[in-house]
Amino acid sequence: MTTTSQAPNPAPQAPSATAQSTRGNSRRRSTARGRLIGAARRLREVGSIASALASTAHPYMAHIVPMRRCNLACTYCNEFDDVSSPVEIEEMRRRVGHLGRLGTSVITISGGEPLLHPELEEVIRSIRATGAIAGMITNGYLLMPERIERLNRAGLDHMQISIDNVMPDEVSKKSLKVLDAKLAMLAEHAEFHVNINSVVGGGIASPEDALTISRRALGLGFSSTIGIIHDGSGQLKPLGNRERKVWDEVRRLTRRSYSRFNGFQEAIANGLPNDWRCRAGSRYLYVDENGIVSYCSQQRGYPGVPIAEYTTEMVKREFLTEKSCAPNCTISCVHQVSYIDHWRAPQKTTVTPGGAGHGANSGLVQIQ
Numbered sequence: 001m002t003t004t005s006q007a008p009n010p011a012p013q014a015p016s017a018t019a020q021s022t023r024g025n026s027r028r029r030s031t032a033r034g035r036l037i038g039a040a041r042r043l044r045e046v047g048s049i050a051s052a053l054a055s056t057a058h059p060y061m062a063h064i065v066p067m068r069r070c071n072l073a074c075t076y077c078n079e080f081d082d083v084s085s086p087v088e089i090e091e092m093r094r095r096v097g098h099l100g101r102l103g104t105s106v107i108t109i110s111g112g113e114p115l116l117h118p119e120l121e122e123v124i125r126s127i128r129a130t131g132a133i134a135g136m137i138t139n140g141y142l143l144m145p146e147r148i149e150r151l152n153r154a155g156l157d158h159m160q161i162s163i164d165n166v167m168p169d170e171v172s173k174k175s176l177k178v179l180d181a182k183l184a185m186l187a188e189h190a191e192f193h194v195n196i197n198s199v200v201g202g203g204i205a206s207p208e209d210a211l212t213i214s215r216r217a218l219g220l221g222f223s224s225t226i227g228i229i230h231d232g233s234g235q236l237k238p239l240g241n242r243e244r245k246v247w248d249e250v251r252r253l254t255r256r257s258y259s260r261f262n263g264f265q266e267a268i269a270n271g272l273p274n275d276w277r278c279r280a281g282s283r284y285l286y287v288d289e290n291g292i293v294s295y296c297s298q299q300r301g302y303p304g305v306p307i308a309e310y311t312t313e314m315v316k317r318e319f320l321t322e323k324s325c326a327p328n329c330t331i332s333c334v335h336q337v338s339y340i341d342h343w344r345a346p347q348k349t350t351v352t353p354g355g356a357g358h359g360a361n362s363g364l365v366q367i368q
Ligand code: SF4
Pocket: 001, 070, 071, 072, 073, 074, 077, 078, 079, 080, 111, 112, 113, 139, 174
């Protein structure tokens, strides 16, 4: 979910019209129960924003990893392995409980692949028990109607699936061809909000795929967003002409679901650094499979404190700490969360790449 510098891929082909029609094209079901669940969820979301505006002393969002193992191996990804075991459910409950103690508003299960965790639904229940909004990010491969119903019953609020291309290639198997049947299952069974994220940028051979993916997502009644994967050259670069055209078109299509909190991506699309205050370690926490709090998935080990020992004082300190990797950062969830406080509380101290920080290690790595 970070950067990629892959060789060009074979040109993907769109699934045939026949293949699409056999997979089910029905929009997501609208039932009285579904509308009620959606309305209650939106109310809780409004409450979470209000509480974030009222106080800066608690995290807004945390990503928590219940297992690092993944059933795929996308070549740009550095957030998985193929060996690790699931974190035991009692330990997951404790970690989620600590996030609740800190007052975290939204807890999103990330990975690796969360659906590999045998007691994922129990993790979701423990999140809901804290009063937080429960989300998950998945590659969707293991979704089946029965599993979706279990996620409904557990109280999942949001699911995000990132689809990288139309046809699988050596970079990514997160393809519309493979996942289209799963999207149809979600449209039929899911009571939670579903967002489909498409991407343009390094390693993605056909930028037009993002448009196909977004159209399909919107056609099924989901929301859709688009992100940028950068290649490994180490610098922000403006999108090329083809990518730019797709980028503009997808943003036009998804205007309703494309929140203005994603405005920072406009600068990234133009190859420009962003001027913003990263509130990682405070408004956003990344809790890895070992229960260690990091700023984000790309700065593992900073500040490097076990979640059980993370305090409100640390939340307050990190709120006011500038991260010098911020200008070139492309981590959208932290940008979005930090936007809540962009108008207040200038940061007073700085954690410098290669310099002395207040974490367990000596400094941050500049994100490229
Ligand atoms: S599916 Fe997600 S976690 Fe797994 S390898 Fe791909 S990007 Fe990484």
